Amino acid sequence: MELEKRKGSSMFQHFEGEEFEKWVKTANHYGRERISFVFMIDFDFKKPFIKKTTEIDPSEMLYNFNGFTNSTMKNNKTNEKIVIKACPIEFEKYKAAFDYVWYNEYLGNSYLTNLTFPNRIELNTSLKEIYYRSCAKYKLWYKDQFVCFSPEIFVRIEEGFISSYPMKGTIDASIENAEELIISNEKEAAEHATIVDLIRNDLSMVSTDVRVEKYRYIDKIVTNQKNLLQVSSKIVGKLRKNYNEKIGEIIATLLPAGSVTGAPKKKTVEIIKEAEKYDRGYYCGICGYFDGQDLDSGVMIRFIENINGEYYYKAGGGITVYSNVESEYEELKNKIYVPIG
Structure with missing residues (x-):
C-alpha cells in the first residue's frame, strides 16, 4: 500500500495536491515516531490539519474525542436551555436537488447519495458554550x-x-x-446495507479478514428538542504489524467517509457537488487523534458554522430511489439539534 502506486488511482483523484501529500507524509512520520497528534480533514481535503497534541493552543482549538481532550474548564450556565431557531432550506430548493439526485440514481449512476445543505439558525448562546454543553463522542470547537x-x-x-x-x-x-419501525423500514434497510457494503470494501483496501461484527444496532440520542434513535453497524479488519508507519495512508485511503458520500463513491461525489452547489468545508470531513499507538476518529456531522457573522447548521441524509422527498426533508429538519445530557 504505497502512496506512489496509488496517486493515479480513482480513489485518490479527489485528493491530489500538495496539501494531500504533506498531510499524509506528516501523519506517517508521526506514526512511525509514535508521536501523539490531533487532526481534522475537510470534505474536499483543501485544508487538512495536523498538529502534535503538545502544540495545540486551546484558545484556538478545543477537542474532546471520547475523553481524549485538551479542555478541562466546565460551563457555568448549566441551567440555561439552549434554543435553536431554525430557518431550514426552502422545500422547493431542496426538492430540486433531490430530484437531480433521484434521477441520477434512476439512471444507475449512484445507489446511495448523501444530500446536505446549510440551514440558517439563530442561537441564544455561543459556539464555545455549545461545545462544553453538548454530549457527543466527538466534539470540536x-x-x-x-x-x-x-x-x-x-x-x-x-x-x-x-x-x-x-x-x-x-x-x-x-x-x-x-425501534421496530426503523428496523423494518425497507428503504432504511436498503440504505444501511449499501453503506455497510461500501465500508466493508473500503476497509478491505487497508486490512485483511474484514467482517461485519454487529449489524443494525440502535443508539439513543438525547437532544435539546427530542430524543432520536439511530441505526449503526460495526465492521472490523486486521492491520499489518507496522501499520503505525503508514497511518496517514490508511486514513487517506478511506476518504471521503462513505456514510456522507454514497456509492459508488467517486461518481456520487460528483453528483453531490452538482446537486448541493455549496462548499461543505469541514462539515462531513473527519477529526480525531493518534496517541502513539491507537487512533480514534469521527465523521464531522452535527455541525454549526459561523459564516460572515451568521450561524448555519449543516445537515442532510442519504437518498435512494426509494426515498420520499417530503420524508427526507423532514429528516433534514429533525437533525437540527444539540445533544444535551
Whole structure:
C-alpha cells in the first residue's frame, strides 16, 4: 500500500495536491515516531490539519474525542436551555436537488447519495458554550468558526485492528414502536446495507479478514428538542504489524467517509457537488487523534458554522430511489439539534 502506486488511482483523484501529500507524509512520520497528534480533514481535503497534541493552543482549538481532550474548564450556565431557531432550506430548493439526485440514481449512476445543505439558525448562546454543553463522542470547537458534536465514529484502530461504525437511519424516539419501525423500514434497510457494503470494501483496501461484527444496532440520542434513535453497524479488519508507519495512508485511503458520500463513491461525489452547489468545508470531513499507538476518529456531522457573522447548521441524509422527498426533508429538519445530557 504505497502512496506512489496509488496517486493515479480513482480513489485518490479527489485528493491530489500538495496539501494531500504533506498531510499524509506528516501523519506517517508521526506514526512511525509514535508521536501523539490531533487532526481534522475537510470534505474536499483543501485544508487538512495536523498538529502534535503538545502544540495545540486551546484558545484556538478545543477537542474532546471520547475523553481524549485538551479542555478541562466546565460551563457555568448549566441551567440555561439552549434554543435553536431554525430557518431550514426552502422545500422547493431542496426538492430540486433531490430530484437531480433521484434521477441520477434512476439512471444507475449512484445507489446511495448523501444530500446536505446549510440551514440558517439563530442561537441564544455561543459556539464555545455549545461545545462544553453538548454530549457527543466527538466534539470540536475551532477558532469560533465552527463547532462539531458528532455521534458517528469514522474509524478506530486498537491493538492492530481497524473498525468502522457507519450510521444510517434516524427516527423520532417518541413515535410509537419507533425501534421496530426503523428496523423494518425497507428503504432504511436498503440504505444501511449499501453503506455497510461500501465500508466493508473500503476497509478491505487497508486490512485483511474484514467482517461485519454487529449489524443494525440502535443508539439513543438525547437532544435539546427530542430524543432520536439511530441505526449503526460495526465492521472490523486486521492491520499489518507496522501499520503505525503508514497511518496517514490508511486514513487517506478511506476518504471521503462513505456514510456522507454514497456509492459508488467517486461518481456520487460528483453528483453531490452538482446537486448541493455549496462548499461543505469541514462539515462531513473527519477529526480525531493518534496517541502513539491507537487512533480514534469521527465523521464531522452535527455541525454549526459561523459564516460572515451568521450561524448555519449543516445537515442532510442519504437518498435512494426509494426515498420520499417530503420524508427526507423532514429528516433534514429533525437533525437540527444539540445533544444535551
